[in-house]
Amino acid sequence: MPMIFKIRSNKIENKIKVDIKNIIRKYKYIKFEIELTKNLSIMEIEISISLQKQSPAKVIISIPDKREEITGRYSICLNYWLPNCIEAVYRSQRSLTLKFDTDDYGNSNCLSMDSEDINNLIPDEYSMRNHYKQRYNNNPMPFHKFKKNWLERQHQVFWRGSTTGGGVLNTTKDLFKLKRVILCQLYNHNNSFNMKISKIVQNNLPKQILIDELKKEKIWTRSVFENTFSKYCFYLDIPGNALAWGSIRKYLMGNLIFKSTTKRQLYYYRFLKPWTHYIPVDENFLDLDEKYSWVKSNMEEAALIAWNGYIQANNYIKNTPEYLISRILEKTN
Template sequence: MTLGLFSWLLLPCCLGLLTHEIPGAQAGSVPSAAKTLVWGPGLEANIVLPARFFYIQAVDSSGKNLTTSPGEKTFEVKIVSPAEQFTRIWIQVLDRHDGSFLVRYRMYATYTDLHIHILLKNKHVAKSPFILKGTVYHEGCDCPQPNGAVWETHMHCPRSFPQIDRDLSRYATVDLDLNSREIPQRFGQRQSLCHYTVKDNKVYVKTFGEHVGFRIFMDAILLSLTRKVKLPDLEFFVNLGDWPLEKRKPTEKIHPIFSWCGSNNTRDIVMPTYDLTESVLETMGRVSLDMMSVQANTGPPWPDKNATAFWRGRDSRQERLELVKLSRSHPNMLDAAFTNFFFFKHDESLYGPLVKHVSFFDFFKYKYQINIDGTVAAYRMPYLLAGDSVVLKQDSAYYEHFYSELRPWEHYIPIRADLGDLLERIKWARDHDEEARKIALAGQQFARNHLMGDSIFCYYYKLFEGYARLQVTEPKVRKDMVLVEQPADDLFPCYCHRKRAKDEL
């Protein structure tokens, strides 16, 4: 038995407020198996993600949320299928050090009637065991839900995303035949592009340009989506470069180009970055930095963090040189240094020496994290927000897909593009420790609620769905397009038992 939909949607928001705004149980309180709360998408059979996840909020016998960790090994999680002698599932219980835990698990085969046991000193927690009834598909299973509306309901996707609405509002219609001729002529010679068609839920592609290696990220998310849900037929172009491309004004003829980064001076349609996309697809796989692992590696408690602003990176922008220069002049306020020189090698003697690479998780030993543009937006922003430090974000013309929902002084501390007020902002944060702490927590809660894997899949689907509605000509598999094959899943094949869409409504 799982939590009802209404409870599931309310809990993440409300628990965030409860944990941080209402005086909770004091350190040393003991969690109660009966009172402790469990919720999340990983308790629902129909939500298929590369790594499924759910949350545990430790609550004491008086009903108060614990706000400090009761211990990393407090809760034990076992996942079994009674129909199988062995279950090939990797489970991790991540202590978020605020009284809550994030449990993630990756399935390497498809099972029937999964039982999720959550134990506290051998006692079942909340409504454990949670039973995921029916077939529970693993990430590699090619078994799309035929009805997109049903899939959206299962995923609890929001009705809309502000950035998608804004990006698509520039187009009354999309003429695919025209675009297939004009976009390669405009951009195909000097830029790296992918021309995709999704037809009958199969993915086809043609590439333009020399540097098309980043195509692997777009291929991967499209294949993953089409294993989960039937996409509408659509045809579109993806920019594989850093910089957004469409510089024409809305009053001129603009072409729909999908990019991982947007800017105030361009009209590209923005997707989640390739970095965030890969971290979702490869969670508990080949990546070590993802939105879940960050939450368990947020450094020491706030009072014990170093009250210095911190930054590490490469020399991909002039302001980064200025940042390192500023750090030299004010080492008591700012610790900024380069780990690599690439763009300004002739200045290495001025801004070096290079320092050793620092593990991203060690960033959170510091209270203040500086987010400053690289070639475009700095793609570490989601992970910085998810930590337990306050982000000082440079004012920028570049943005990621979620920036429009962030509010300065609520989710981050703004700094001027030229960094002219950076020292002043650091001083403000030091002088207003409680306010800075609240901003850090609000940014963290935003990341937890909006930047996890389920939200990223919803964003891509809603984007493709909205774009498909604008098409006024039929998507076609064009000349020289090739089929992007689904990866082989021979070791643990699955058998798709989907009902027809009308049977599920």
């Protein structure tokens, strides 16, 4: 048994070091170590950085010993968080030990990307990705230019998404209990709405059976390229398992967002105000028709709200690492 554990430990250590090779290369004078621990849940990461002569000298990355592999979000987020932790140590001249959670739902004991506890929130994976892929605009459009472009778009609520938000799909009944599916059905015959499911996930039932059921309801379609959303004026922010992390990209594209009220928060929500940056709707979207009617009757004001959201999103994405570092420094005071 010790031999098996050692083999798995070496395998995971090597995988992490390959994943963060660019960080290791950049900080050649820092020693990087990987530790397996029983004290972390499966989606958590702990980063410890010690100082020597006022510079970071050693980084210990602790991961749960129950983890069999390092892939996907776990690896991606580590690459976002680690260099910003190192930068925070440079600025503060203090060692740090912080736990991060990579799960959809977050953890009250960790820095989290989606949570009811705003004091532990950090920018989510999608926000960080949009920053590092430079999807923000250093010179965003002035309002007069934005409004002209926006009013020329198709005046529809355009939405595409996956089958998240209700756990594992074991039956077709599970499928039709999903809020996303219910909303697609509800507005399927309304020409002002273009809403369809485009990806099957979290299913035990064969994917094709679920697709066939959605096709019967005429609410299934293939996925679209992200820039397709920029051809439309409106977007509906519908939470899935967690909040809709991808909505930040829609703000960046100038969509007017219909956003529901939720207890859970993403980091950038603190910068958004209802009727200034988005159109607020009921948590269950019961007043969506009413709010949509207001927008259609007040397109000049609606364009301004969309532009405000676009400007705020660009400012946020441009400075996302700084918000992460600020939170790290706050937690190491």
